[in-house]
Amino acid sequence: EVMLLxxxxxxxxxxxxxxxxxxxxxFSVGGYAMAWVRQAPGRGLEWVAAxxxxxxxxxxxxxxEGRFTISKDVSKNTLYLHTTHLRAEDTATxxxxxxxxxxxxxxxxxxxxxxxTVSS
Amino acid sequence: xxxxxxxxxxxxxxxESATLSCRASQTVGRNLAWYQHKHGQAPRLLxxxxxxxxxGVPARFSGSGSGTDFTLTISSLQSEDFxxxxxxxxxxxxxxxxxxxxKVEI
Numbered sequence: 001e002v003m004l005l006x007x008x009x010x011x012x013x014x015x016x017x018x019x020x021x022x023x024x025x026x027f028s029v030g031g032y033a034m035a036w037v038r039q040a041p042g043r044g045l046e047w048v049a050a051x052x053x054x055x056x057x058x059x060x061x062x063x064x065e066g067r068f069t070i071s072k073d074v075s076k077n078t079l080y081l082h083t084t085h086l087r088a089e090d091t092a093t094x095x096x097x098x099x100x101x102x103x104x105x106x107x108x109x110x111x112x113x114x115x116x117t118v119s120s
Numbered sequence: 121x122x123x124x125x126x127x128x129x130x131x132x133x134x135x136e137s138a139t140l141s142c143r144a145s146q147t148v149g150r151n152l153a154w155y156q157h158k159h160g161q162a163p164r165l166l167x168x169x170x171x172x173x174x175x176g177v178p179a180r181f182s183g184s185g186s187g188t189d190f191t192l193t194i195s196s197l198q199s200e201d202f203x204x205x206x207x208x209x210x211x212x213x214x215x216x217x218x219x220x221x222x223k224v225e226i
Contacts, residue, residue: 044206044218044220044221045206045208046218050216061214106210107165112160
């Protein structure tokens, strides 16, 4: 069964850093595009970052550019999101998601998410 | 590309049909997906390519449209269908964009 499970979310101070992880099972992260999508409390889904199947290309929302880094470790079958200079508005549940097929940037499945709370 | 979903909330009774709209600020061709999201759970892909149902999605879910105007129709709503629904475009990006969502409630 293809599954994703995020971890690493916690309460972090304003301006702090955090690394989120997403362990994949049932497929290789090296074969698919992957993405991080977040949902702030009371708000809708917001795309944060994506990485190509080969890992050679990365893409970021304007708000994440320069602060967040998406990467993947094929040997650990894990997707990461390294977040820095965290702001109050980064408080959200962060979901990882698998591209539908190689080169696709619509997503299935998704993980249940990990909660990041940025505290001032 | 901005995606505008309407209505924000749709109140329907079980067994009735629901029609959800997603309008794009510029054409996205047929590069549009629909997701269902229940609180505390992982979002679930329903439709991609504007009208292709994902594996395991019941036939009561159907997508239509192209260009800038899209519709997700849920016929004969079941209790498990009450959730939030989002559209997403992948035609012209970055950024990948989602609509603001439609809540389907009893």
